[in-house]
Amino acid sequence: MVIIVVSGRKRKFDEQTALHAAMEVFWAKGFVGASLADLTKSMNINKPSMYSTFGNKEALFIKATQYYIENKMKVHLDALFTPDTPLKTRLKNYMMSIVGMQCSTEQPKGCYLVLCQSEIAGGDIPEEASKLLIDIDVLPKTLFVDLFTTDKEAISLGLHHHAQGNSLSLYTALKGCAAMARSKVSSTELAFVIDTILAGVFAGNNEQTKVGTITTNTIQ
Amino acid sequence: MVIIVVSGRKRKFDEQTALHAAMEVFWAKGFVGASLADLTKSMNINKPSMYSTFGNKEALFIKATQYYIENKMKVHLDALFTPDTPLKTRLKNYMMSIVGMQCSTEQPKGCYLVLCQSEIAGGDIPEEASKLLIDIDVLPKTLFVDLFTTDKEAISLGLHHHAQGNSLSLYTALKGCAAMARSKVSSTELAFVIDTILAGVFAGNNEQTKVGTITTNTIQ
DNA sequence: AGTTAATCATACCATTAGGTACAATATTAA
DNA sequence: TTAATATTGTACCTAATGGTATGATTAACT
Numbered sequence: 001m002v003i004i005v006v007s008g009r010k011r012k013f014d015e016q017t018a019l020h021a022a023m024e025v026f027w028a029k030g031f032v033g034a035s036l037a038d039l040t041k042s043m044n045i046n047k048p049s050m051y052s053t054f055g056n057k058e059a060l061f062i063k064a065t066q067y068y069i070e071n072k073m074k075v076h077l078d079a080l081f082t083p084d085t086p087l088k089t090r091l092k093n094y095m096m097s098i099v100g101m102q103c104s105t106e107q108p109k110g111c112y113l114v115l116c117q118s119e120i121a122g123g124d125i126p127e128e129a130s131k132l133l134i135d136i137d138v139l140p141k142t143l144f145v146d147l148f149t150t151d152k153e154a155i156s157l158g159l160h161h162h163a164q165g166n167s168l169s170l171y172t173a174l175k176g177c178a179a180m181a182r183s184k185v186s187s188t189e190l191a192f193v194i195d196t197i198l199a200g201v202f203a204g205n206n207e208q209t210k211v212g213t214i215t216t217n218t219i220q
Numbered sequence: 221m222v223i224i225v226v227s228g229r230k231r232k233f234d235e236q237t238a239l240h241a242a243m244e245v246f247w248a249k250g251f252v253g254a255s256l257a258d259l260t261k262s263m264n265i266n267k268p269s270m271y272s273t274f275g276n277k278e279a280l281f282i283k284a285t286q287y288y289i290e291n292k293m294k295v296h297l298d299a300l301f302t303p304d305t306p307l308k309t310r311l312k313n314y315m316m317s318i319v320g321m322q323c324s325t326e327q328p329k330g331c332y333l334v335l336c337q338s339e340i341a342g343g344d345i346p347e348e349a350s351k352l353l354i355d356i357d358v359l360p361k362t363l364f365v366d367l368f369t370t371d372k373e374a375i376s377l378g379l380h381h382h383a384q385g386n387s388l389s390l391y392t393a394l395k396g397c398a399a400m401a402r403s404k405v406s407s408t409e410l411a412f413v414i415d416t417i418l419a420g421v422f423a424g425n426n427e428q429t430k431v432g433t434i435t436t437n438t439i440q
Numbered sequence: 441a442g443t444t445a446a447t448c449a450t451a452c453c454a455t456t457a458g459g460t461a462c463a464a465t466a467t468t469a470a
Numbered sequence: 471t472t473a474a475t476a477t478t479g480t481a482c483c484t485a486a487t488g489g490t491a492t493g494a495t496t497a498a499c500t
Contacts, residue, residue, distance in 0.1 A: 007468035008476025029342035032253045036458060046479065047459075053477095057458065109341060118335050118402050121328060122249035137403055165412035168405070172413045176396025182338050183357055185388070192385035193392045200420025227498040228446025256488060266449065267489075273447095277488065 015053060016067075018043040023064040023072075028108040030115045031061050032124045058126045065132060068112045072101065080147065087153040088202055091170070092194060098174055099190045102181035110182030113137070114175050141171045159201065166201045173197040235273060236287075238263040243284040243292075248328040250335045251281050252344045278346045285352060288332045292321065300367065307373040308422055311390070312414060318394055319410045322401035330402030333357070334395050361391045379421065386421045393417040 021042040025034045036057060040050050054060040079093035102110055117133050119125055125133070144167030148154045159166055177190045241262040245254045256277060260270050274280040299313035322330055337353050339345055345353070364387030368374045379386055397410045 007474060009466040009478070010468095011477065029344070030339070032250075033339065033342045033344060035456080037456080048461095048480095049478065051459070110338065114399050115338050118330065118338065118399065119250075119253065121330070121402055122253045124249070124253060134403070162412075165409075166416070168400075168409055169413045169416040172396035172400050172410070173392065173417070174396070175399040176392035176394070179334050179338065179395040179399060180388075180392050182341055183354070189385075189388055190392070192382075193389045196386070196389040196420035197393070197417055198420070199423050200416035200418070203419050203423040227444060229448070229496040230498090231447065255486080257486080268450095268491095269448070271489070 011049075011053075013043070013045050013049070018045060018050075018053070019064055019067045020071075022060055023067050023112070024107060026061060026064050026116065027068070027110075027112040030119050031057075031129065032119050032122065058129050061129050062132055065112070065116070065129070065136070069136065072112070076101075077143075080143075087147075087151055087157075088198055091147075092198055095170065095174060095177075095194045095198075096187070096191060099177045099181065099194065100187050102178050103185070103187040103190065109184065111175070111178035114178040115182075140174070141167050144170050157202070158204070162204075169197055169201055231269075231273075233263070233265050233269070238265060238270075238273070239284055239287045240291075242280055243287050243332070244327055246281060246284050246336065247288070247330075247332040250339050251277075251349065252339050252342065278349050281349050282352055285332070285336070285349070285356070289356065292332070296321075297363075300363075307367075307371055307377075307379075308418055312418060315390065315394060315397075315414045315418075316407070316411060319397045319401065319414065320407050322398050323405070323407035323410065329404065331395070331398035334398040335402075360394070361387050364390050377422070378424070382424075389417060389421060 021044070022039055025039050025042050028034075029038060036047060036050070039057075039060065040047055043050065045053075050060065054063060076094055076097040079097050080090050082090055082093070085093075101107075113133065113136060116125070117137060120130050120133060145163050148163035148166055149160045154160055154163075173193060177193060180190060180193075181187075241264070242259050245259050245262050248254075249258060256267060256270070259277075259280065260267055263270065265273075270280065274283060296314055296317040299317050300310050302310055302313070305313075321327075333353065333356060336345070337357060340350050340353060365383050368383035368386055369380045374380055393413065397413060400410060400413075401407075
């Protein structure tokens, strides 16, 4: 990191602190729902300061989103790779770490990304921001797929045969929990949901249930 | 229904058709994201017609939401009570009927209610509309609870012992699928997710997984 | 046909949206 | 102390927001 010393008035606010505040506004209201008045008020700065520091609303959103990923997503990863811990326990710890955050009263309930991703279809999210949100969406699923295909225990349990499907199931459960958390469902209740989806994955769900006359068991 | 015949110019548009169009706009953009320009353009009427017919944006939203419930939610119920069909199959048919709708290209992807409910936390949804959205949210869960507590097969399988938790699991899965569908995940892929959660429910997930040093197995 | 009453289209209102110009204010280099 | 530079606060811009007033249209009832 290069620090260039220049003369001029010093910035009164801390960029990271302001970014944290912006993140919370987008987390609660989404990109479209968050107005510049909302943002600058929470960031405790005025519009020219915001524009000179971050560019515009979209650029601020992109930085806030990256801030969320760095500070609110990656922190849970440790639980997934704890040594000498059964796979199921590691998955549960990881998922409950996320669910705990979704239900916390310290910050907006639910998931920043789930909310903003759901705004894309409305057509009011600028292209670059939209692209970022879509790109991010593959990361958690890829993480699960890697785990199911490389973890010794996963392979010995045969879970790697349905790595894609199992990963999608867990990721879908997390998104469902995000929606539930936003409606104020407690993490205690959602723990049961996590247990259930993990039971389904570990029980093996290969015996597909018939739908009408056709049977579905392929993932494309 | 009382029809009052009065003199005067006849309405050029059909109220239900207009409501259907409004529903699709709210479905795609949410309450906050949908502007009156968006709405009246899709409804193919102009603002005074909209205001004289429906009241205001909130009243239109409430009617559109009720329209959604009547025409897009209740249609799936039949699958849940098909005679001579195993419980698991009925649940799968019901859930896949919903997921199929979430993934359809005939209308906006995902779920109208999940999107709009997620906007409540932002504080920009008027009170009456917000109350409706919150009230609706208990219906699907209640539906599952009733089923698990009254269905013969459910009871014989012991599923009624975790009626609350199992219901929450299925409802959470549906909300997760809604989020997934909005990001264009196919119903074929989501069928695997539904199979997995059903496997979890029917396998019984009573054997809870330890989280750190504490064990969670209660639903409050 | 003429009266009555409801709907329609246009234009408009106040407010808020995202975004800037500009002058006042701090800060450093000289 | 002064010149140079960057940040700040205020005021403003244009476009879009939810919502209306108004007068022209159109249809039913007498």
